[in-house]
Amino acid sequence: MKGAHVAEQTTRARPTLEAVAALAGVSRATASRVVNGGAGVRPPLVEKVRQAVDALGYVPNLAARTLVTRRNGAVAVVIAEPEFRIFSDPFFQEQVRGISRELTAHDSQLVLLWVESPGDYDRIARYLAGGHVDGALAFSLHDEDELAAVLRRAKVPTVLGGRPTDGIGQDMPYVDADNRGGAREAVRLLVGRGCRTVGHLAGPRDQTSAVDRAEGWRDALGEPDADLLCQGDFTAESGARAMAELLVRRPDVDGVFAANDLMASGALRVLRERGLRVPEDVAVVGFDDVASIAERTEPPLTTVRQDIEGMGRLMVRLLMRLLNDHGSGAPAPDPLITPTTLVRRASA
Numbered sequence: 526m527k528g529a530h531v532a533e534q535t536t537r538a539r540p541t542l543e544a545v546a547a548l549a550g551v552s553r554a555t556a557s558r559v560v561n562g563g564a565g566v567r568p569p570l571v572e573k574v575r576q577a578v579d580a581l582g583y584v585p586n587l588a589a590r591t592l593v594t595r596r597n598g599a600v601a602v603v604i605a606e607p608e609f610r611i612f613s614d615p616f617f618q619e620q621v622r623g624i625s626r627e628l629t630a631h632d633s634q635l636v637l638l639w640v641e642s643p644g645d646y647d648r649i650a651r652y653l654a655g656g657h658v659d660g661a662l663a664f665s666l667h668d669e670d671e672l673a674a675v676l677r678r679a680k681v682p683t684v685l686g687g688r689p690t691d692g693i694g695q696d697m698p699y700v701d702a703d704n705r706g707g708a709r710e711a712v713r714l715l716v717g718r719g720c721r722t723v724g725h726l727a728g729p730r731d732q733t734s735a736v737d738r739a740e741g742w743r744d745a746l747g748e749p750d751a752d753l754l755c756q757g758d759f760t761a762e763s764g765a766r767a768m769a770e771l772l773v774r775r776p777d778v779d780g781v782f783a784a785n786d787l788m789a790s791g792a793l794r795v796l797r798e799r800g801l802r803v804p805e806d807v808a809v810v811g812f813d814d815v816a817s818i819a820e821r822t823e824p825p826l827t828t829v830r831q832d833i834e835g836m837g838r839l840m841v842r843l844l845m846r847l848l849n850d851h852g853s854g855a856p857a858p859d860p861l862i863t864p865t866t867l868v869r870r871a872s873a
Contacts, residue, residue, distance in 0.1 A: 540581040549577040599634040600844065601653060601681070603663040605672050607641045614759070614787065615815045616833060617665075620686065623837025624662060631845055633659070646671045653679035660844045662686065668731035673697070682847040684840045688733045688860070698847070698858045700839045702831035704734050704812075707865030708741025711782050711810040711829050715873060716745065720780030720808055724753040726767040726792055728784035735759070738784050738812060753778070757788050764788030768795040779807055780873075786811040786818040786828055793822050793872070808873035824871035831865050839863070 546556035551570055558566050559574040560583075566574075577583070602624055604611055611617045625635050636658060638649050653661060653676065661676055664686025676683045676697070685699035715723050725742040728735025743749060752774045757763030764783055768791065771778055783789035789811030793803060801807050803824055811819060814830035839861050846858050 540583045542583070544581055545574065545577045545583050548581060549573040598632065599636050599658045600628055600841070601636045601638055601658040601661040603638045603640075603649060603661055603672060603676070605640045605663065605665045605667060605670055608639055610760075611639055615817050616785070616787075616813060619815065619833040620664065620837040623834035624841055625837075626834075627838040627841035631841065640672065643671075646675050650675045650679060653681050660684075660848055662840045662844060664840075665732070666690070667729070682844060684844045684847065686836065686840055688737070690731075690733055696857070698843055698860055700836050700843060700861045700863070701734070702836065702863050703865050704737035704831075705741040705744065707812060707829040707831065707867075708738040708782065709745045710865070710867050711812065712742050712745035712780075714827070714867060714869075715780035715782065715808055715810060718780075718804075718808060718873065722753070722775060722778045723749070723780035723782060724755065724771045724775060724778045725749075726764055726771070726781060726783040726788050727754055727756050728759045728788070730756070732759075735784050738782075742782055750775075757784065759785050759787060761787045761791040761794075764791030765795050766791075768792035772799065781807060781809045783809065783811045786813045786815050786826060789826055789828065789872075790818055790822050793824075793826070797823065804871070804873050810873045814868050819868070819870065822872070827870045827873040828868055829865050830868045832863055836863055 542556055542560065543553055545560070546553045549556060549570070551574060555566055555570060556574050559571050560578065602621060604617060606617070621637070628635050638652070640646065640649070658681065660682040662684050663672055663676060666672055666685065666687065666689065668690050673689065683697050685697050686701070688699060688701045689697065712723055723746060725739060727739045730736065739754065753771070755767035755770045755774070757767040764787060767788065768781065771781070781792055783792055789809055792809055796803055796807055796809070803809055809826065811826050811828035813833065814828045815833070819826040819828045843858050843861065
């Protein structure tokens with residue numbers, strides 16, 4: 526009798542789809558379509574099924590759902606950076622937050638993968654090819670990166686974060702900000718406030734966002750002297766090194782456009798150490814508008830805002846379009862380029 530009582534409790538704890546259908550007053554097939562995200566069910570019936578699911582605490586069987594929908598309910602987010610960069614750079618945190626929130630709205634899970642060493646490409650390739658995920662979102666790709674080829678070989682629908690480089694991921698849809706236009710606006714602000722020697726602390730040469738921002742700097746200045754560009758890698762430490770190098774090359778510099786907010790924060794630290802006032806002696810503008818950086822620098826940072834979290838959401842929406850169109854012969858979605866805005870604070 527005790528065993529029968531336990532079995533009864535277990536049955537009660539695991540309501541069936543038939544029970545959902547009975548409570549909602551619909552057929553099992555209709556309940557299944559609603560639970561599995563199928564189309565063709567009238568809104569009043571959808572609402573009845575959802576109320577029955579909530580009332581009974583029904584949880585769909587994942588294996589059965591996969592057979593019906595041919596979906597795993599999971600998406601790989603692949604970042605072509607090592608772990609320490611992902612968890613120390615607020616840019617990645619904001620973008621992953623946007624992706625996670627949008628995936629939740631689509632009842633899908635996030636699987637985070639990153640590239641710590643060259644050997645990780647094989648690991649990622651095996652995982653993606655194993656059918657564990659419905660699609661992939663990949664960002665922070667570098668020139669000659671193996672990741673795009675890995676994604677293509679795995680034959681998983683993929684959306685990139687950022688404009689792909691020539692020959693890498695050209696056939697994949699992507700979401701990006703207007704990096705070049707935003708950079709032009711930043712430099713024009715510096716020129717407009719009277720800066721006569723505007724340097725650029727550039728991001729890595731092998732990433733299109735950094736290349737486009739450097740081009741925007743050149744657009745605004747015409748043909749700036751080559752020694753006004755100092756190279757960095759999007760980290761605060763590289764921003765400090767580039768700022769120190771720029772001061773040696775051009776002691777007359779009175780305006781600086783940094784490729785991102787982290788590099789700008791490093792530049793501000795060096796200027797403060799050298800006794801140079803910001804913006805009176807050297808005005809500084811960054812890029813990203815990451816609140817945890819831009820609002821806390823001394824002085825608060827004027828910067829170009831891109832909607833980082835919003836771009837993560839757009840990547841998911843674009844991927845869902847790919848998944849819905851998969852096998853239909855529909856053309857790949859066009860890239861999405863989001864606008865940037867200049868945020869004025871005290872540094873320029």
